[in-house]
Amino acid sequence: MASPATQVDPAATPGAPLMEVTDLVKHFPITKGLLRRTVGHVRAVDGVSFTIGAGETVGLVGESGSGKSTVARLVLRLLGPTAGSVKFDGREIAGLSQRELTPLRRNMQIVFQDPVSSFDPRMTISSVITEPLEAQGISSGKQARDRAAELLDLVGLSGRDLDKYPHQFSGGQAQRIGIARALATNPRLLVCDEAVSALDVSVQAQVLNLLRKLQVELGLSYLFIAHDLNVVRYISDRICVMYLGRIIEQGPAEAVMTDPQHPYTRTLAGAIAADPRTGGGTRRVVVRGEMPSPSNPPSGCPFHPRCPQAFDRCSTEVPAPLPAGEGGRTASCHLLDITPTNGKAVR
Amino acid sequence: MHPQPLLEVDDLHVEFSTADGPVEAVAGVSFTVGAEETVAVVGESGSGKSVTALAVLKLLDGGRISRGQVRFDGKDLAPLNPKAMRKVRGNDIAMIFQDPMTSLDPLYSVGHQIVEALRLHRRVTKRAARERAVELLEQVGMPDPRRRLASYPHQLSGGQRQRVMIAIALACSPRLLIADEPTTALDVTIEAQILELLHDLQREYRTAMLLVTHDMGVVAETADRVVVFYGGQVVEQGPTAQVLRNPQHPYTAALLAAIPHPDSAKERQLPAIPGAVPALRDMPAGCRFNPRCAMAWEACTHEVPPLYELPGGRTSRCLLHREGGGSAVVAPPAPPLSAELAPAGPPLTTRKGI
Numbered sequence: 170m171a172s173p174a175t176q177v178d179p180a181a182t183p184g185a186p187l188m189e190v191t192d193l194v195k196h197f198p199i200t201k202g203l204l205r206r207t208v209g210h211v212r213a214v215d216g217v218s219f220t221i222g223a224g225e226t227v228g229l230v231g232e233s234g235s236g237k238s239t240v241a242r243l244v245l246r247l248l249g250p251t252a253g254s255v256k257f258d259g260r261e262i263a264g265l266s267q268r269e270l271t272p273l274r275r276n277m278q279i280v281f282q283d284p285v286s287s288f289d290p291r292m293t294i295s296s297v298i299t300e301p302l303e304a305q306g307i308s309s310g311k312q313a314r315d316r317a318a319e320l321l322d323l324v325g326l327s328g329r330d331l332d333k334y335p336h337q338f339s340g341g342q343a344q345r346i347g348i349a350r351a352l353a354t355n356p357r358l359l360v361c362d363e364a365v366s367a368l369d370v371s372v373q374a375q376v377l378n379l380l381r382k383l384q385v386e387l388g389l390s391y392l393f394i395a396h397d398l399n400v401v402r403y404i405s406d407r408i409c410v411m412y413l414g415r416i417i418e419q420g421p422a423e424a425v426m427t428d429p430q431h432p433y434t435r436t437l438a439g440a441i442a443a444d445p446r447t448g449g450g451t452r453r454v455v456v457r458g459e460m461p462s463p464s465n466p467p468s469g470c471p472f473h474p475r476c477p478q479a480f481d482r483c484s485t486e487v488p489a490p491l492p493a494g495e496g497g498r499t500a501s502c503h504l505l506d507i508t509p510t511n512g513k514a515v516r
Numbered sequence: 517m518h519p520q521p522l523l524e525v526d527d528l529h530v531e532f533s534t535a536d537g538p539v540e541a542v543a544g545v546s547f548t549v550g551a552e553e554t555v556a557v558v559g560e561s562g563s564g565k566s567v568t569a570l571a572v573l574k575l576l577d578g579g580r581i582s583r584g585q586v587r588f589d590g591k592d593l594a595p596l597n598p599k600a601m602r603k604v605r606g607n608d609i610a611m612i613f614q615d616p617m618t619s620l621d622p623l624y625s626v627g628h629q630i631v632e633a634l635r636l637h638r639r640v641t642k643r644a645a646r647e648r649a650v651e652l653l654e655q656v657g658m659p660d661p662r663r664r665l666a667s668y669p670h671q672l673s674g675g676q677r678q679r680v681m682i683a684i685a686l687a688c689s690p691r692l693l694i695a696d697e698p699t700t701a702l703d704v705t706i707e708a709q710i711l712e713l714l715h716d717l718q719r720e721y722r723t724a725m726l727l728v729t730h731d732m733g734v735v736a737e738t739a740d741r742v743v744v745f746y747g748g749q750v751v752e753q754g755p756t757a758q759v760l761r762n763p764q765h766p767y768t769a770a771l772l773a774a775i776p777h778p779d780s781a782k783e784r785q786l787p788a789i790p791g792a793v794p795a796l797r798d799m800p801a802g803c804r805f806n807p808r809c810a811m812a813w814e815a816c817t818h819e820v821p822p823l824y825e826l827p828g829g830r831t832s833r834c835l836l837h838r839e840g841g842g843s844a845v846v847a848p849p850a851p852p853l854s855a856e857l858a859p860a861g862p863p864l865t866t867r868k869g870i
């Protein structure tokens with residue numbers, strides 16, 4: 170294995186996923202009173218497994234509170250897991266200390282929804298971008314500044330912008346700066362948590378194009394989180410659908426969106442507004458009820474209180490992920506679990 | 517003969533005074549909403565949608581209508597004093613906002629707030645108002661409505677708060693409902709629920725709706741007519757299906773093309789619109805869209821396009837219509853993924869048109 174201080178050669182582990190997450194769990198304690206007694210747990214992430222290949226984009230979708238951002242923070246180890254394993258390039262990182270993590274950090278970066286509020290308003294763009302380089306001890310001074318200029322160029326801005334301040338940029342430009350900063354350390358995995366969600370449609374398309382271009386040029390892997398399913402579908406190779414802290418379906422993006430196998434994915438796909446260019450007039454399928462609180466999840470299948478196809482087994486037994494098609498598709502639903510009973514041929 | 521529209525916004529200009537002098541956020545907007553009709557106002561951030569909605573209700577904070585008229589039922593709202601205007605807002609026009617948390621009072625229970633709204637405009641007993649509140653909550657699909665009367669806003673989910681806002685808005689059976697991004701903060705599944713609810717209630721109460729949104733999908737699903745805003749102006753307006761299927765203004769076409777669709781080819785870039793929405797202070801001369809328009813030519817940089825009337829009850833603000841209308845407006849094609857990206861800065865301002 171390569172020394173942790175240097176970048177790991179992607180060719181060193183052929184075929185192995187860049188990131189492999191297994192049975193990941195995060196429970197936040199709910200405390201009460203002065204003594205902060207624990208009275209319960211928010212089961213934000215409740216046994217999640219997926220992989221991200223080199224150069225691949227994995228989209229994470231699900232309703233608000235389903236645990237997407239918590240998964241993002243766990244895989245970057247910005248948050249310690251309650252249980253489970255996170256392997257980056259074959260190496261377990263779930264148990265590492267912050268000090269042991271430092272050299273790995275350069276390989277994994279995140280872009281947030283609101284870049285401007287994550288920058289210090291008194292810092293120039295140059296310092297915003299070079300900060301991670303200096304923190305990682307990769308470069309400093311003139312060398313770091315040159316790298317910052319190069320990165321601005323890469324994201325469609327210019328070296329002339331180095332001495333400007335964050336407020337001098339539009340939302341789309343600020344998001345480009347956020348991406349430039351995240352790319353400064355030459356990461357291999359970029360987590361985009363609602364990175365395009367606050368942008369205007371016209372500018373959102375620019376930033377999506379930029380992300381795709383950078384992926385082609387740099388071989389980046391993305392974990393891409395957004396609530397707009399059409400955006401996720403466009404950019405992702407594979408999609409994981411979360412519900413109440415679990416991945417209830419995953420597989421190739423097109424297959425999951427056009428032929429969903431889990432009843433929840435079906436309602437989610439049905440809730441997308443039709444393509445406006447068709448002129449409208451169609452109404453979407455409406456699913457009743459709301460997602461329950463992760464501090465008090467339902468028994469059995471987490472979706473059963475809203476599921477139009479629920480049957481007796483659903484309220485008692487948690488469905489396990491079952492094979493649901495090509496490309497490693499899985500869906501966690503009892504309907505896919507058909508056990509044939511013995512019969513007698515009658516004709 | 518056309519029946520008289522319920523709401524007429526006629527050459528509306530709104531000005532804000534700021535530390536650096538006055539700015540014009542809405543620059544000559546005209547549109548109408550007929551009785552029982554749903555009209556969507558759509559546009560990107562800062563295009564003046566909310567300011568227009570607030571101007572109709574005379575709720576502008578620090579701004580004033582510097583020119584133009586707002587007529588409701590044929591009556592100019594300008595001369596109304598604050599008291600008379602409050603009456604209009606309670607009885608004739610109601611409004612719901614994107615974030616119900618800002619318009620619900622965190623200190624009072626949901627029941628109290630609906631009862632107050634009811635008693636403000638109608639002489640009813642507290643008891644009767646409470647019963648009506650339960651009925652309203654039931655109508656807006658609130659689970660367990662009687663028990664919910666005692667809930668405080670923070671105890672409700674985002675979707676439930678929006679249901680309460682709708683209940684309050686409907687309390688006095690308004691003839692016009694103005695909804696400013698009522699589903700923007702909600703998940704798709706809850707958005708679908710709320711839009712269905714608005715649609716059903718609109719039928720039942722025979723209310724007209726002015727729906728403000730930035731989401732073309734929501735427009736397609738709900739609106740009879742659509743009004744497209746850019747830079748504080750209406751750039752295109754007409755029946756929804758026609759405008760979306762066959763946009764006449766280059767901005768509408770480009771906006772529709774930039775949205776990822778289920779059939780967006782993955783191996784191609786999205787046809788993005790270069791540049792960004794201009795700030796109020798640096799509105800370009802000529803056509804306000806010209807620095808970003810793929811079809812712009814020299815005249816666009818100095819000639820201000822008027823609104824052109826097109827067949828089918830449509831209008832479009834583009835010089836392409838000068839020769840008598842309806843030239844083919846096409847969105848820029850999507851380049852392949854490996855091609856160079858459009859520059860982020862100001863693009864060419866002088867490209868050959870048509």
Ligand SMILES: Nc1ncnc2c1ncn2[C@@H]1O[C@H](COP(=O)(O)OP(=O)(O)OP(=O)(O)O)[C@@H](O)[C@H]1O
Nearest residue numbers: 197211213231232233234235236237238239240463
């Ligand atoms: N630090 C924390 N302490 C307690 N609960 C938390 C904490 N962080 C998140 N949660 C809870 O965990 C659940 C999952 O939250 P998370 O932010 O991961 O959802 P999400 O899918 O990203 O939602 P959204 O789409 O709204 O961003 C929520 O119920 C949230 O309230």
Ligand SMILES: Nc1ncnc2c1ncn2[C@@H]1O[C@H](COP(=O)(O)OP(=O)(O)OP(=O)(O)O)[C@@H](O)[C@H]1O
Nearest residue numbers: 532541560561562563564565566567568577578796
């Ligand atoms: N009180 C105010 N003082 C000064 N300028 C204002 C004020 N309110 C709004 N504006 C400006 O008026 C313009 C139009 O704002 P408006 O809120 O109508 O946009 P919008 O189309 O509703 O956008 P969004 O989609 O972001 O809600 C913006 O440039 C905004 O900055």
Ligand code: SF4
Nearest residue numbers: 470473476483502503
């Ligand atoms: S397991 Fe049962 S409740 Fe869950 S999704 Fe399948 S059918 Fe519905």
Ligand code: SF4
Nearest residue numbers: 803806809816834835
């Ligand atoms: S063609 Fe000219 S007038 Fe028409 S939208 Fe483009 S820039 Fe404006």
Ligand SMILES: [Mg+2]
Nearest residue numbers: 237238239362
């Ligand atoms: Mg989140």
Ligand SMILES: [Mg+2]
Nearest residue numbers: 565566567696
């Ligand atoms: Mg607004």
